Amino acid sequence: MDAGSRVPPASFEQVIDFSRRLDSLEEVGQLYDVLVRWAASVSRAARAELWVREPDGTTVRVRERVDAAGAPPSQGGQPEGVTRSEFVLASGGQILGQLLLEGLHPAPELVRVLTAQAAATMAYLQARRNLKRNLVQVVTALAALVEGKDQYTEDHCHHMAELALQLGIRMGLPPGRLDQLTYAAILHDIGKVGVPDQILGKKGPLTESEWELMRQHPTIGAKVLERIDFLKDAAEIVEQHHERYDGTGYPKGLAGEAIRLEARILAVVDAYDAMVTTRPYRKAMTRAEAVEELRRCAGNQFDPAVVQALIDTLRL
Numbered sequence: 001m002d003a004g005s006r007v008p009p010a011s012f013e014q015v016i017d018f019s020r021r022l023d024s025l026e027e028v029g030q031l032y033d034v035l036v037r038w039a040a041s042v043s044r045a046a047r048a049e050l051w052v053r054e055p056d057g058t059t060v061r062v063r064e065r066v067d068a069a070g071a072p073p074s075q076g077g078q079p080e081g082v083t084r085s086e087f088v089l090a091s092g093g094q095i096l097g098q099l100l101l102e103g104l105h106p107a108p109e110l111v112r113v114l115t116a117q118a119a120a121t122m123a124y125l126q127a128r129r130n131l132k133r134n135l136v137q138v139v140t141a142l143a144a145l146v147e148g149k150d151q152y153t154e155d156h157c158h159h160m161a162e163l164a165l166q167l168g169i170r171m172g173l174p175p176g177r178l179d180q181l182t183y184a185a186i187l188h189d190i191g192k193v194g195v196p197d198q199i200l201g202k203k204g205p206l207t208e209s210e211w212e213l214m215r216q217h218p219t220i221g222a223k224v225l226e227r228i229d230f231l232k233d234a235a236e237i238v239e240q241h242h243e244r245y246d247g248t249g250y251p252k253g254l255a256g257e258a259i260r261l262e263a264r265i266l267a268v269v270d271a272y273d274a275m276v277t278t279r280p281y282r283k284a285m286t287r288a289e290a291v292e293e294l295r296r297c298a299g300n301q302f303d304p305a306v307v308q309a310l311i312d313t314l315r316l
Contacts, residue, residue, distance in 0.1 A: 045103030191221030
């Protein structure tokens, strides 16, 4: 390695900063953005391309960056003095992709360090993405336990998950919390496995003693889910989704922001979807009627900010 290709001492700080940035990533798409931006910056590349190998062996370009001061090479050939470099991203003996740089002042050793770090992180994030897909299948299987006991629950859970996700995004929840919110929405009634069938399928109003049994389902559900490591946050959301903003809910009588935001979101979407769905003992409300009822209960049963977020979402 000649003197011009060595990593300058000042660049080690860049490597450390890059490592810290990688540690904070949650999605592989975020890594693509970070790698192309940093590699283009440290190499002063006029053009950077990131290609990723797909499971079927094909490669696709996932990111491209062209510096404002530099244009892509003309068809007549590459300008004099411009160099092109290729860096393979590999981890565990597998080629994950390739970084292509075009610029006047490449820093190959530094870029190799960055791509090596990025490749290791990419492998981890891809493995976690595959694991997440498997976990979703587990969640779906758990939800099927409830769907077998209560015919209404299947559509209700999926409607809730879709609407809760929209509200979570609107209210600024990060990706990890959005995942747990989605799991909790799908599984919010998993505790009904502990409620007798005659109560779940009753065609008239429940008696007080029957309501006592029904009110146990958030706690039962939380106990089921908390045994699964990746669902512990979802378990807490499930346990709190029948708490009321004014503190008169169950099972713990939590109030205001002592209730997780995800649970406050579920409380609103659960009530809304229930109101606009026909049940054995009553007809469905119109969307306008359901929204008016949510407005009426905002501040006591429901978080007013979540109610407003739902109203805004329904207007989209």
